[in-house]
Amino acid sequence: MLKLVLFDIDGTLIRTGGAGVRAFERTGVMEFHIQDGMRHMNFAGRTDTSLVREFFSRHGIPATPVNFQRFFARYVFLLDHLLPQHRGAVCPGVADLLAGLRALPHPPLLGLQTGNIRLGAEIKLRHYGLWGHFTVGGFGDDHEDRRELTRIAVQRAGRRLRGRLGPEEIIVVGDTPHDIDCAHAVGARALAVATGGATREQLALRQPEWLVEDLTRLHAADLSGRG
Template identity: 30%
Template sequence: MSETSTLPATSGFDWHGFDAYLFDIDGTLLNSRDWVHYNAFHTALQHVYQCDARIDNVPVHGNTDIGILRAAAALCGVGGERFEHGLVEAQKLMAGEVEKHADQLRPELCPSIRELLDRLHVEGKLMGVCTGNLQRIGWTKLKAAGIRDRFAVGGFSDHHEFRADIFRHAMEQATNRLGSNAKACFIGDTPNDIHAAQKLGMPVVAVATGIYPIEQLQALHPTHCVPCCKELL
């Protein structure tokens, strides 16, 4: 399919017809009931960029860790070469902070996620994540939630600031394992998840377990749209 093609929503959607399932993390697999990731942003902004801006003042839902850092740093006038020069250090510092405080993580799995992952595992499906989190942060969250072992591949924001590139990278990993004819489906909770999958011409299931109501997600014409993953069991 072309880079700009989209797939219309259909009542005949076959959830079980895919070889690989690629999930967003925050708002899709789980919601964090803690301040660990949030605080890690501010530690990096302060120590690397001498910036006191708060990420409360920038879009975070459906964004990427690099995108959030860039937007917050810009509020302090930090951009261009100065931002890029400190980015690797900022990423390492953020990931280290989350790992150091992993015992404080309080992930709450979204409804029926554990049951859904167990069923896909029994069916022999490949599962992966495609998230705006940095890799070490994403895996640490999933480990804290007790579901890390269900995922074989992952697309993260360490080297990809934009969501479509993250999704593409996750898809490439899936096809490397399963072959070029493998069929994959993305699952996410934000408009940006829908847009990223549509840009790649890939099917996407939108779930209203984040901050966006189902009506807003459905209006963007995902392949399928459900209130929560319980509907996929």
């Protein structure tokens, strides 16, 4: 029985129209006086903490707890300010899939496995009216390694459900090869969706159990009926 579905955020649930990257860039300028500090950095599938650590390393900034705190305090303020100014959207099929999962006879717990820090995730999903769907999660301020934060999300879900979850009871939904790797690292099945930065061909190389162009291509019953 399907008991837990974990979703990535950016490129899977929503597209922010570049607001997240812009908030990172402006934080680098406003807090650390670094122009174009994020140039050539790859954001896809990364944790916020690992991105900030790379930014610090590139520009000789000590990666101290105080500097991480400075960065993220400014970042979440800017993110909240910038989201309404960018043309973002909920990805196709998301609303119907979430509603369908909740309407199943035995609805699974819905959670997040995301590189966003928790407050950043909340700001983004509240802006698009999705935050209330999710009960548990693993976030970028839980661990820098995406695989570890996926394990954290599964552990939190197990405590919530008062029992250990079997791998066959979990599905991870994401738009990057990293998300597929995270699913398989905990023994879960992966639903890859090509609404983010990765192509179908790149996603297929990681052998997800499902691969779709967008989430309009399947229904909740398609997921609950396997495993």
